[in-house]
Amino acid sequence: xxxxxxxxxxxxxxxxxxxxxAHWPVFKYAMRLPIVIWQGxxxxxxxxxxxxxSFFVVRNYRMTEDFVMxxxxxxMSRDYFWDSYALTFGLATLSTIVVMxxxxxxxxxxxxxxxxxxxxxxVFLLIIPFFTSYLVRIFSWYVILAESGVINAMxxxxxxxxxxxxxxxxxxxxxYMTLTLPxxxxxxxxxxxxxxxxxxxxAHNLGCKPWRTIYRVxxxxxRTGLIIAAVFCFILSFGDFVxxxxxxxxxxxxxxxxxxxxxxxxxxxxxxxVVAVVMMVTLFAVAFAGIxxxxxRRGS
Amino acid sequence: xxxxxxxxxFLFGYLALVFVFIFAPILFSIIxxxxxxxxxxxxxxGFTLKWYETIWQxxxxxxxxxxxxxxxxxxxxxxxxxxxATAYTDYRYQFKLKPLYLALIxxxxxxxxxxxxxAMLAWFAKIGLSGQVxxxxxxxTVLTAPFAMAIIRLRLSQMDASxxxxxxxxxxxxxRALRLVIIPFCKPAIISSFCLTAAVSFDEFAIAWFISxxxxxxxxxxLEIVTGNIDPQVNAIGSFVFLTSMTLVIIAQVVxxxxxxxEKDHHG
Amino acid sequence: xxxxxxxxxxxxKRFGDFTAVETMxxxxxxxxxxxIMGPSGCGKTTTLRMLAGLExxxxxxxRMQGQVMNQVPPHERxxxxxxxxxxxxxxxNARENVEFGLQMRGVDAATRRRKALEWLDRLEIGExxxxxxxxLSGGQKQRVALAxxxxxxxxxxxxxxxxxxxxANLVIRMQSMLTRLQRxxxxxxxxxxxxxxxxxxxxxxxxxxxxGHIAQVGTPKDIYRAPANRFVAExxxxxxxxxxxxxxxxxxxxxxxxxxxxxxxxxxERPKPAIGEAGQFVIAADLVHLSASRPKSENVLECSLIxxxxxxxxxTLFLEAPDGxxxxxxxxxxxxxxxxxxxxxxxxxxxxxxxxxxxxxG
Numbered sequence: 001x002x003x004x005x006x007x008x009x010x011x012x013x014x015x016x017x018x019x020x021x022a023h024w025p026v027f028k029y030a031m032r033l034p035i036v037i038w039q040g041x042x043x044x045x046x047x048x049x050x051x052x053x054s055f056f057v058v059r060n061y062r063m064t065e066d067f068v069m070x071x072x073x074x075x076m077s078r079d080y081f082w083d084s085y086a087l088t089f090g091l092a093t094l095s096t097i098v099v100m101x102x103x104x105x106x107x108x109x110x111x112x113x114x115x116x117x118x119x120x121x122x123v124f125l126l127i128i129p130f131f132t133s134y135l136v137r138i139f140s141w142y143v144i145l146a147e148s149g150v151i152n153a154m155x156x157x158x159x160x161x162x163x164x165x166x167x168x169x170x171x172x173x174x175x176y177m178t179l180t181l182p183x184x185x186x187x188x189x190x191x192x193x194x195x196x197x198x199x200x201x202x203a204h205n206l207g208c209k210p211w212r213t214i215y216r217v218x219x220x221x222x223r224t225g226l227i228i229a230a231v232f233c234f235i236l237s238f239g240d241f242v243x244x245x246x247x248x249x250x251x252x253x254x255x256x257x258x259x260x261x262x263x264x265x266x267x268x269x270x271x272x273x274v275v276a277v278v279m280m281v282t283l284f285a286v287a288f289a290g291i292x293x294x295x296x297r298r299g300s
Numbered sequence: 301x302x303x304x305x306x307x308x309x310f311l312f313g314y315l316a317l318v319f320v321f322i323f324a325p326i327l328f329s330i331i332x333x334x335x336x337x338x339x340x341x342x343x344x345x346g347f348t349l350k351w352y353e354t355i356w357q358x359x360x361x362x363x364x365x366x367x368x369x370x371x372x373x374x375x376x377x378x379x380x381x382x383x384x385a386t387a388y389t390d391y392r393y394q395f396k397l398k399p400l401y402l403a404l405i406x407x408x409x410x411x412x413x414x415x416x417x418x419a420m421l422a423w424f425a426k427i428g429l430s431g432q433v434x435x436x437x438x439x440x441t442v443l444t445a446p447f448a449m450a451i452i453r454l455r456l457s458q459m460d461a462s463x464x465x466x467x468x469x470x471x472x473x474x475x476r477a478l479r480l481v482i483i484p485f486c487k488p489a490i491i492s493s494f495c496l497t498a499a500v501s502f503d504e505f506a507i508a509w510f511i512s513x514x515x516x517x518x519x520x521x522x523l524e525i526v527t528g529n530i531d532p533q534v535n536a537i538g539s540f541v542f543l544t545s546m547t548l549v550i551i552a553q554v555v556x557x558x559x560x561x562x563e564k565d566h567h568g
Numbered sequence: 569x570x571x572x573x574x575x576x577x578x579x580x581k582r583f584g585d586f587t588a589v590e591t592m593x594x595x596x597x598x599x600x601x602x603x604i605m606g607p608s609g610c611g612k613t614t615t616l617r618m619l620a621g622l623e624x625x626x627x628x629x630x631r632m633q634g635q636v637m638n639q640v641p642p643h644e645r646x647x648x649x650x651x652x653x654x655x656x657x658x659x660x661n662a663r664e665n666v667e668f669g670l671q672m673r674g675v676d677a678a679t680r681r682r683k684a685l686e687w688l689d690r691l692e693i694g695e696x697x698x699x700x701x702x703x704l705s706g707g708q709k710q711r712v713a714l715a716x717x718x719x720x721x722x723x724x725x726x727x728x729x730x731x732x733x734x735x736a737n738l739v740i741r742m743q744s745m746l747t748r749l750q751r752x753x754x755x756x757x758x759x760x761x762x763x764x765x766x767x768x769x770x771x772x773x774x775x776x777x778x779x780g781h782i783a784q785v786g787t788p789k790d791i792y793r794a795p796a797n798r799f800v801a802e803x804x805x806x807x808x809x810x811x812x813x814x815x816x817x818x819x820x821x822x823x824x825x826x827x828x829x830x831x832x833x834x835x836x837e838r839p840k841p842a843i844g845e846a847g848q849f850v851i852a853a854d855l856v857h858l859s860a861s862r863p864k865s866e867n868v869l870e871c872s873l874i875x876x877x878x879x880x881x882x883x884t885l886f887l888e889a890p891d892g893x894x895x896x897x898x899x900x901x902x903x904x905x906x907x908x909x910x911x912x913x914x915x916x917x918x919x920x921x922x923x924x925x926x927x928x929x930g
Contacts, residue, residue: 027474028393032401035386035445039404043442046423047411053422106318109311122315124553129322131499132545135519136538139526140325143332143340150328153342182322210307232410239412241506246526256414263510269422276415283412465622466655468642470716471672477643480668484659563658563702 047280054273061267071270080252081275088254089282091169092238095176099184099233100226102177107188108214111195123189126182137178138242145171145247167249175243180233187232191225192218224294231290235283255279326542333535340532351536361521361537367433368502368517375440376498382441383448383493388482390449391456392464406446416443417510424511431513439507444497451496451556455489456482458563488559495552499545573598573724573756574619579628581614588614590780592628596758598723601750603759603771607803610777612760616726619758620647632724643672648717649726652733654709656701662688662712663697669720687715691745707738714749724756731766743769764804768792776800794836794925795850801927806853806884806896809927814845822926824849827891831867832921841926848927853884854898855923859916860907868918871895887915 057066075081110119129137144150145165155161165171195218203217204210219226241256250257255275262272333352337345355361386405390398408416420439424430429438463485467477483490505519512520518541525534574596581589589611596602604612617623618630621642630637637645648669656665666684675683688694691711696704701712710730717725727746731739747770750757761767767774768788776783776791776799783803784796795801801809812826817840824831824847833849841847862868871887874894883904887895897917 027478031385032389032393035382035389035405035449036401038382038445039408039442042420042423042438043408044404046416046419049423049426050415050419102318105311106315109315113308113311120557124557125319126322127553128546128549129326131496131503131549132326133503133505133519133522133538133541135503135505135522135526136329136534136541137325139522139534139538140329140332142526143530144324144328146339146341148339148341150342177321178325181318185318235410235412239414241414256412259414259418263418263421269418272418273422276418279412279415283410287410460653460655462651462653462655463657465620465642466649466651466657467668468622469620469647469649470669471643471646471720472668473641473643476672481657484657487659 050273051277053270054277056270056273058268058270063267063269071274075271075274075278081258083252084255084258085278087252088238088244088256091172091176091244091248091254092234094169095173095180095237096230096233098173099177099180099237100188100230103181103184103188103229107185107192108218110185110189111192112200119189119193123186126186129178129182134179135242138175138246141171141174141178142166142246145174166247167251169248172244172248175247176237176240179240179243180236183236184229184233187225187229188222191222191229194225195221227290227294231287234286234290238283238286239279329535329538329542332532333539335532335535338532339530340535351532354533355536355540358533360516361518364516364518364521367436367512367515368519371433371436371440371508371517372498372501374437375444375501376494378437378441379444379448379497379501380452380490380493382445383450383497384452384483384486384490386445386449387453387456388478390453405449408442409446413443413504413506417507420507421510430511431515433512433515435511436508436515436517439511440501440504443504443507444500447500448493448497451493452486452489455486455556458560459485488555492552492556495548495555499548499552502548503541503545571598572596573600573633574758575629575631576615577629577631579618579625579630581611581618581623582626587780589618589625592782594775594782594785596724596756598756599754601747601757601759601770601772602775603761603767603773604775604777605761605764605767606777606783608762609779611780612762612777613728615777616649616728616758616760619724620649620726621645646720646722647724647726648720648722649728650710650713650717650730652729654713654730656709656712656716658702661698661700662693662704662708665701665712666715666719668716673720683719684715687719688712691715706734707742710734710742714746718749718753722755724758727757727759729761730759732761732763739766746770776803778803793852793923795927797927798848801850806898807850808853808856808895809848809850811846811848814841814843814847816843817841821921822847822849824926828869828889828893831924833924833926834922835926838926849924850927851919851924853896856897856917856919858885858897858899858904858907859918860914862916863918865918867921867924868916869895871915871917872913873915885915887917 052065053063054071055067055069057064057068057070110122114122146152147162147164147166151165152162155163165174199221200213200217203213208216239256241254241260244250244254245257248254253261255278259272259275262268262275331344332340334347334349335345336348336350390402395401416439420435421430424432424435424439429435459482464477464481467481468474472480502517503519505517505523508517509520509523516524518537522534522537522541525531525537572595576592576594579589579592580587592615604615606612614623618625621637621640621644625638632645632647657668660668663681663684666687667680670680670683685694685697688697688711691714693704693708693711693715696708696712701709704712713730731742734742743766746757746759750770757770759767759771768791771788773785774788774791775785778799784791784800786794786796791800791804795804795807798809801807810824810826810828810831812824812828812831815823815825815830817823817835819840820835822833822835822841824833831849857863862870869889871889874886874888877884877886878901881901883899883901885897885899885904887897889895895917
């Protein structure tokens with residue numbers, strides 16, 4: 001039985017409005033409000049303004065505040081927009097499938113086959129790229145994958161190649177993997193490592209073969225974490241412009257490249273805003289679908 | 301038994317390959333930065349420092365490095381302060397709108413950078429802050445405050461719940477308890493948060509590229525060189541950037557890990 | 569007559585729908601060692617936290633030396649506490665921990681240091697003054713926590729189950745240290761615990777709480793020998809509780825008739841019950857005499873032996889009364905050896921009527 005004596009202090013913390021702390025509200029709000037103001041002014045406001053901007057007009061290279069559907073109608077009626085949308089969505093989906101598949105055996109090994117300290121070190125190593133320049137890493141891939149680059153040079157020793165890898169979907173996926181693979185392995189490792197070992201042992205004990213155990217026991221138990229990893233992978237790939245631009249050749253452009261082109265060359269911010277809003281809606285839908293399926297009860 | 305060993309061997313080999321894939325671009329970038337060929341490949345050309353000399357003599361790179369340094373230090377300070385206050389609020393208080401409050405803070409990293417870049421570009425133009433160093437600082441703070449909050453919140457959850465009350469009990473008001481108890485307890489997390497937010501800011505290029513105007517940061521300079529043509533200068537700048545970020549990340553990790561290990565040793 | 573230091577005046581504390589403390593009235597005297605005891609969830613820690621200002625009463629007043637304390641924030645009170653977790657500041661060494669309270673009061677560094685070292689010496693841990701608190705043993709940490717609370721020379725010290733993490737031997741040593749300290753300093757100790765042995769060993773008075781109510785306040789001896797109600801009787805030690813109806817009553821004694829027979833008991837200070845009222849009485853297991861043959865006296869019960877339990881030189885016999893209820897008896901092992909109970913299936917228990925205490929039904 002939980003002791004009310006022990007839980008009383010934490011309960012007390014909840015009652016700040018009627019409790020002790022009510023007497024020093026300055027402190028409370030000094031802690032609470034700065035982030036609200038900051039994120040309100042510089043995160044929420046810009047996003048709302050961007051949505052509003054998609055209804056503005058551009059006259060004589062100057063943006064005027066207005067409320068017209070012109071930008072939306074224009075973008076929605078263009079084939080290149082929908083080609084770009086299909087390509088971006090397709091590449092992000094492909095990237096998610098590839099990265100999830102490539103990451104799984106690695107995460108499985110880290111979760112079940114190594115000691116705790118090895119796993120900590122591996123996760124530490126996997127965090128490093130997350131905080132190092134993605135741009136430079138992509139440039140490095142550019143050199144490695146080039147027609148006379150490192151890989152083709154090595155293949156030529158055994159009489160293969162050269163293969164064209166730059167300006168292909170393969171190149172783009174390699175780039176996406178550079179961005180997402182470490183994060184996905186970390187998330188998969190955590191969700192696998194959190195599984196109760198005894199359930200897996202029970203399955204083995206009941207005569208479940210290793211492969212079947214993965215399929216019937218491990219995957220369902222780790223489902224929530226795995227779906228969250230996949231959603232992150234999709235979001236990151238969908239929004240990245242560096243890989244499709246430098247490794248994928250940007251023809252046809254993906255949606256993020258479309259935004260850059262529209263902003264940098266045409267001063268058409270409102271149209272770029274249309275693209276951005278469409279991207280956000282897509283990502284919200286994917287994230288929502290992912291979270292809904294992650295927390296859905298089994299069998300319903 | 302034998303099959304299991306085979307499987308284990310296969311899995312470890314696979315894991316090694318994955319790590320090679322992840323670290324190959326970092327490694328090659330560093331190797332190529334000392335390589336004399338304009339377009340580096342295998343076999344490697346001669347050893348050279350000329351790319352480093354080029355960037356050393358380039359005033360634009362120096363200017364960008366100064367901007368980057370200033371931006372990332374400012375970002376680290378503001379983001380860590382904001383993250384600390386937020387983490388403390390989450391630790392200490394319950395209130396009705398808390399889920400919304402937390403969502404507001406933790407959401408920015410899930411929005412694609414390119415969208416944030418466009419939104420910030422337009423908003424800063426609207427409020428008259430475009431093309432300034434301070435706008436980069438503001439934007440990067442929005443982006444990195446959630447990291448600061450997460451790191452410090454994790455540390456706070458390891459704190460004995462009576463510790464703060466003990467300080468009040470001994471005569472410290474809330475501010476002094478914060479300064480003399482909470483902040484010292486969170487010090488390793490604060491250092492980590494400082495390093496990691498600085499590292500993120502130091503590497504961020506999409507938003508900086510959109511809103512920096514003439515105040516280019518190092519990643520923006522790299523982006524512009526890369527967009528032009530193949531120039532191994534990038535490898536030299538890149539190696540310098542890697543070195544900086546990695547130093548920051550490693551300091552952050554080591555500070556956190558040794559502190560946790562020490563505490564565990566004493567308790568265990 | 570000692571002066572009241574703390575008064576609880578109709579204090580109620582609610583957390584949402586949950587009432588932690590219900591209409592509490594009692595006073596704590598100056599220089600008194602008072603223990604608040606009860607099972608977990610009885611409201612004892614909440615009571616202590618209200619004294620420290622960490623919780624504000626929902627209703628009623630808490631007064632200290634006549635002054636209403638309800639709105640006074642914790643840092644403006646002089647009510648240092650020794651925490652269950654000790655709550656030593658891990659980033660400070662032992663001496664710096666002790667100095668904390670003085671620092672908050674603006675005492676200069678030299679005086680702070682001198683006083684901190686004095687207290688550490690007094691608690692026999694002077695040699696560890698510059699050590700990291702994490703490197704100290706449980707008992708040493710305990711002493712640092714005590715020194716930290718006492719260094720400001722408060723009138724009252726609050727202790728929240730401070731010995732619960734220590735092993736049994738250390739608990740005994742810390743108990744005697746605490747009683748000695750309290751006597752030497754002459755200040756009030758308010759000691760919250762769930763351990764009867766700690767409370768009874770140290771306290772001048774014990775407050776027993778149950779579900780937010782005060783069940784009884786009294787000296788350990790009063791509570792042990794004359795529990796006020798069934799809860800206290802059951803919570804405190806090995807007591808037997810027997811029910812019946814009041815047959816007759818005088819100012820001092822009551823005769824109770826029940827399914828086990830008719831018993832004479834001591835009424836103590838209680839108001840005289842009405843004839844025919846349902847009542848109960850308590851007889852402590854160690855105040856009972858045993859015999860193998862029916863004694864010629866009052867208050868006799870015929871039982872059969874169920875089992876025995878040996879703890880050191882004391883034996884607890886679990887007997888069965890004629891109505892099937894359990895009756896516990898505690899005797900010295902040597903006493904038992906003189907009696908030949910093994911070969912008899914009937915055991916007669918008897919007790920002096922002044923040993924049996926009437927309690928209210930329910």
